[in-house]
Amino acid sequence: TAGPYDLTDGTTYKLFVVDDWGDGGTHYNVKADGFTIGEFASTGAGNTFSFVAALPAELDLAVSDLSNPKYAFANQAITVAGTIRNHGMSIITSMDLNYTIDGGSPQVASLTGLNIASGDDYHFQHSTPWTPTQTGAYDLDVWASNLNGAPDQAPDNGHRMIQEVINAPIPNIV
Numbered sequence: 623t624a625g626p627y628d629l630t631d632g633t634t635y636k637l638f639v640v641d642d643w644g645d646g647g648t649h650y651n652v653k654a655d656g657f658t659i660g661e662f663a664s665t666g667a668g669n670t671f672s673f674v675a676a677l678p679a680e681l682d683l684a685v686s687d688l689s690n691p692k693y694a695f696a697n698q699a700i701t702v703a704g705t706i707r708n709h710g711m712s713i714i715t716s717m718d719l720n721y722t723i724d725g726g727s728p729q730v731a732s733l734t735g736l737n738i739a740s741g742d743d744y745h746f747q748h749s750t751p752w753t754p755t756q757t758g759a760y761d762l763d764v765w766a767s768n769l770n771g772a773p774d775q776a777p778d779n780g781h782r783m784i785q786e787v788i789n790a791p792i793p794n795i796v
Contacts, residue, residue, distance in 0.1 A: 629675035637671040639664045654678075657711055658741050678740075679775035682710035683717065683766040685782035686743070690762075692784065695791040699751040702729075706744045706766055709776065714738040718768040719748055723760050723786075732768075754788040762786050 629635060637650060637660075644667035652660035652673050660673035688704040702721050708714055716734045731749040738744045754760065765781045767774060774780050 632674065632676050634672055634674050637662065637673065639669045639671070641667050658709070677711065679710050680712045681714070681769040681772055681774055682776040682779070683707070683714060683738075683769055683774060684709055684776075684779040685764050685766065688762070688764060688782055688784050690786075693787050693789060694754070696754050696757050696788050697791060699753045700786070701751050702748040702762065702764060704746060704764065704782065706738070706746060708738045708740055708742050708744070709779065710769075711740050712770065713740070714744075714769055716768070716770055717766045719746055719764075719766055721748060721752075721762060721764045723752060723754075723762060725761070725763070754786075757788050757790050760786045760788065 637652070639648070639650070641648070641664060646663075646665035648664045650660075650662045650664070650671070651658055652662075654675065654677050657678050659676065659678055660671065662669070662671040683706050686705050686707045688702075690700055690703050694700050715736050716732070717736065719731045719733055720728045722728050729748065729750045729752070736744065752762075761783055762785070763781055763783045
């Protein structure tokens with residue numbers, strides 16, 4: 623059901639979902655003055671979701687997905703790619719896209735000329751690929767910073783980390 627509802631700013635509310643079929647799959651969006659402040663997907667017969675009735679931060683980007691392969695081969699370039707979502711109220715026109723491998727030195731790509739509106743996704747490919755030279759498991763951490771020349775005002779949701787498993791290359795036996 624669509625509001626508007628008269629909620630107290632800064633107060634935490636609960637959204638109770640009861641699904642009498644028990645199959646879930648319904649998505650709920652909570653908005654404040656047109657800005658999304660909560661996105662929820664129900665599963666099963668019932669769920670309880672919490673949200674704070676408040677406008678989002680002006681500048682808030684979060685890496686929502688990483689699409690590069692989880693398994694790769696040594697000595698082959700891996701493009702760090704994925705999706706960033708603008709959870710803030712301001713349009714993002716520039717940012718630094720960063721990644722590290724096992725907490726090492728960040729690889730930084732400065733992006734300008736962007737137009738990422740509130741609630742929109744931006745699909746990215748980092749300009750510096752990673753070429754692992756040894757086999758093993760590595761932690762890849764990706765985040766955005768320097769949003770429109772300023773810090774992310776909600777950095778807790780900004781990072782996305784996955785483990786990359788690097789295998790020995792398959793020899794060409796033909």
